[in-house]
Amino acid sequence: MTYSRRFNGLSRSGFxxxxxxxxxxxxxxxxxxxxxxVLTVSRLTTLELKTSANTNRAKEAFHxxxxxxxxxxxxxxxxxxxxxxxxxTTISIPASSATEASVSxxxxxxxxxxxxxxxSPDQTGSATxxxxxxxxxxxxxxxxxxxxxxGNFPPSGSFTIVxxxxxxxxxxxxxxxxxxxxxxxxxSWQTCNLDEYLNEGNNATRxxxxxYEWICEQCTCQQADNHLCEAESGVDPADNxxxxxxxxxxxxxxxxxxxxxxxxxxDACLTARGLSAPDTGVDPTAWxxxxxxxxxxxxxxxxxxxxxxxxFYSGGAxxxxxxxxxxxxxxDIKGKTIGSPDAPFILVVHGDVTANGGTTFYxxxxxxxDIYTGTDSDDFGISITGTAKFYGSIxxxxxxxxxxxxxxxxxxxxLLENFANSGGKFDSLARFPGSWTDLK
Numbered sequence: 001m002t003y004s005r006r007f008n009g010l011s012r013s014g015f016x017x018x019x020x021x022x023x024x025x026x027x028x029x030x031x032x033x034x035x036x037x038v039l040t041v042s043r044l045t046t047l048e049l050k051t052s053a054n055t056n057r058a059k060e061a062f063h064x065x066x067x068x069x070x071x072x073x074x075x076x077x078x079x080x081x082x083x084x085x086x087x088x089t090t091i092s093i094p095a096s097s098a099t100e101a102s103v104s105x106x107x108x109x110x111x112x113x114x115x116x117x118x119x120s121p122d123q124t125g126s127a128t129x130x131x132x133x134x135x136x137x138x139x140x141x142x143x144x145x146x147x148x149x150x151g152n153f154p155p156s157g158s159f160t161i162v163x164x165x166x167x168x169x170x171x172x173x174x175x176x177x178x179x180x181x182x183x184x185x186x187x188s189w190q191t192c193n194l195d196e197y198l199n200e201g202n203n204a205t206r207x208x209x210x211x212y213e214w215i216c217e218q219c220t221c222q223q224a225d226n227h228l229c230e231a232e233s234g235v236d237p238a239d240n241x242x243x244x245x246x247x248x249x250x251x252x253x254x255x256x257x258x259x260x261x262x263x264x265x266x267d268a269c270l271t272a273r274g275l276s277a278p279d280t281g282v283d284p285t286a287w288x289x290x291x292x293x294x295x296x297x298x299x300x301x302x303x304x305x306x307x308x309x310x311x312f313y314s315g316g317a318x319x320x321x322x323x324x325x326x327x328x329x330x331x332d333i334k335g336k337t338i339g340s341p342d343a344p345f346i347l348v349v350h351g352d353v354t355a356n357g358g359t360t361f362y363x364x365x366x367x368x369x370d371i372y373t374g375t376d377s378d379d380f381g382i383s384i385t386g387t388a389k390f391y392g393s394i395x396x397x398x399x400x401x402x403x404x405x406x407x408x409x410x411x412x413x414x415l416l417e418n419f420a421n422s423g424g425k426f427d428s429l430a431r432f433p434g435s436w437t438d439l440k
Contacts, residue, residue: 054125056120057120057122057124057125058120058125058127060118060120060121060125061118061119061120061125061126061127062118062127062129062438063118064100064101064116064118064119064120064127065101065116065117065118065127065128065129066116066118066129067101067116067118068101068102068103068116068117068118069103069114069115069116069129069130069131070116071091071101071103071116072091072103072104072105072112072114072115072116073112073114073131073133073429074429075091075105076105076112076114076133076135076429077133077135077429080107080112080135089104089105089106090102090103090104091103091104091105100119101116101117101118102116102117102118103115103116103117110134111132111133111134111432112132112133112134113130113131113132113133114130114131114132114133115128115129115130115439116128116129116130126440127438127440128438128439128440129436129437129438129439130435130436130437130439131431131432131435131436131437132431132432132435133429133430133431133432134429134430134432135429135430136259136429136430139257139258139259139322139346139419141257141364141393141416141417141419143167143256144164144167144256144257144364144393144395144411144416145163145164145167145174145175145176145177145245145393145411146161146162146163146164146174146175146176146393146394146409146410146411147161147175147176147177147178147393147394147395147400147409148176148177148178148250148253148256148393148394148395148396149176149177149178149179149250149253149395149396149397149398149400150178150179150250150252150253150369150371150396150397150398151178151179151381151396151397151398151400152178152179152180152181152182152400153176153178153179153180153181153244153246153400154181154182154400155181155187155189155231155237155244156187156189157187157188157189157406157407158187158188158189158222158406159189159384159406159407159408159409160189160190160191160192160197160220160221160222160407160408160409160410161175161176161189161190161191161221161408161409161411162175162191162192162193162194162197162221162408162409162410162411163175163191163192163193163194163228163243163411164411164413165193165194167411168245173193173228173242173243174243174245175191175228175229175241175243175244176191176237176243176244176245177245177247177250178244178245178246178247178250178400179246179247179248179250180246180248181237181244181246182237187231188222188230188231188232189230189231190220190221190222190224190227190228190229190230190231191221191227191228191229191230191241191243191244192221192224192226192227192228193228194214194410194411194412196221196224196225196226196227197216197219197220197221197224197410198213198214198216198219200223200224200225200226201223201224201225202223203216203219203220203223203224206218206219206223209341211341212341214391214410214412214414214415215341215391217389219408220408228241228242228243229241229242229243229244248269249265249266249268249269249272249273251265251273252265252397253366253395253396253397254287254366254368254372254395254397256395257346257364257366257395258287258290260283260286260287260289260290261279261281261282261283261286262282262283262284262285262286262287262372263282263284263371263372263397264279264282264284265279267279284372285372287368287372290324290326290348291326291328291348291350293322293324293326294324294325294326294327294346294348295326295327295328297311297325299325299327300327301327301329301330301331301332301333301349304325304331304333304336304338304347305336305337305338306337306338306339306340307340307343308325308338308339308345309323309339309340309342309343309344309345309362309363310340310343312343312345313342313343322346323343323344323345323346323363323419324345324346324348325345325346325347325348326348326350327347327348327349327350327351328350328351329350329351330349330351330352330353330354330380331349331351331352331353331354332354333353333354333355333359333361334354334355334356334357334358334359335356335357335358335359336358336359336360337359337360337361338359338360338361338362338363339361339362339363340362341362341391341415343362344362344363344364344391344392344415344416344418344419345363345364346363346364346366346419347361347363347364347365347366348366348368349365349366349367349368349380350368350380351368351380352367352380352381352382352383353365353367353380353381353382353383354382354383354384355382355383355384355385355386355388355390355407356384356385356386356387356388357385357386357387357388358386358387358388359386359388359389360388360389360390360391361388361389361390361391361392362391362392362415363391363392363415364392364393364394364395364416364419365382365390365392365393365394365395366395366396367380367381367382367394367395367396367397367398368380368396368397369381369396369397369398371397371398380398381396381398381400382394382396382400384407385407386406386407387406387407387408388407388408389407389408389409389410390407390408390409390410391410391412391415392410392411392412392415392416393411393416394409
């Protein structure tokens with residue numbers, strides 16, 4: 001019995017020792033695994049922090065470079081003529097407290113390649129990006145005729161139109177560019193060049209404005225010795241007057257002025273103008289952008305007067321805002337002087353426009369119809385009677401009603417060039433699609 005108790009006691013003690021050893025080994029293994037895990041996580045965390053820091057520095061450098069690119073593009077659009085063609089010019093960008101960009105502009109082939117180089121604040125990250133830019137005018141008055149209509153122009157009365165001498169190309173005068181034109185009723189109207197309007201026949205003795213010679217209250221084409229065209233030449237000016245262009249495929253008046261394609265042309269008309277069919281890039285809502293621009297001033301028809309254009313004009317030049325007033329609803333401008341020789345503007349009326357004797361207008365008058373809206377509302381137009389005088393251009397994307405007009409419409413190149421050549425104030429920057437490149 002004594003032997004048995006000793007054996008059993010030794011056996012239990014040995015088991016306890018072995019169990020403790022196993023526990024110790026397991027603890028050591030777990031501690032080792034935990035240490036390895038901590039070291040691995042620490043290393044991964046450090047790597048992620050470094051990667052994140054590098055990414056942040058790369059982003060900081062990229063945004064600095066992009067800022068330099070935008071600055072270079074802005075300086076280019078401000079004055080494209082300041083850059084030497086086929087040359088590379090480095091410009092300085094105003095430095096902030098932490099970042100600075102290097103910008104170069106290379107002008108070649110009528111466009112600018114702008115390169116921006118930026119560094120992160122700690123100068124460990126850098127980026128170089130490049131993009132090509134061109135200059136596009138917001139409006140183009142060079143090919144505007146005195147009268148442009150997307151509908152019928154029925155000449156009647158005894159009106160005078162002074163032509164755009166280069167409206168159809170160098171030395172090719174255009175007085176009207178319309179869809180169709182047939183004289184109605186008794187008519188004695190004439191068209192002529194500005195020189196004949198001012199200096200020929202009885203016009204030579206008429207009093208001219210001391211500052212703007214093209215303002216002549218009593219001059220008419222009828223008093224000139226030479227006419228481009230007159231009512232007596234035939235009942236249909238489309239057949240007898242080279243300066244009255246009747247074109248069933250006349251371009252859209254809105255696109256011709258603002259350069260935005262809002263109306264789908266037929267395949268036949270595109271082919272007739274040497275363009276590819278079908279019409280692409282049409283955005284029938286693009287005109288609403290101009291409506292928003294023109295309506296922001298809150299000008300109503302009754303507010304129009306000789307000083308309206310002054311809001312765009314200060315210090316001897318336009319202030320950079322597109323001189324556009326947009327009016328929704330009918331507008332009667334009878335007996336008013338609207339705009340001035342010093343501050344002409346573009347007036348768009350989305351409604352019926354009426355003018356008569358006593359009306360004097362300086363700028364571009366656009367009678368805007370509903371052809372882009374796809375609605376069944378009225379197809380608005382313009383009606384002129386009496387001795388109204390317009391200096392600039394009249395556009396309408398519908399019909400023109402001239403029942404008894406003896407008005408005068410004088411195309412004045414220098415007046416319209418105020419819109420196109422105001423030191424680039426009305427130019428827009430166009431990015432070349434696909435030209436943006438991340439060089440580094």
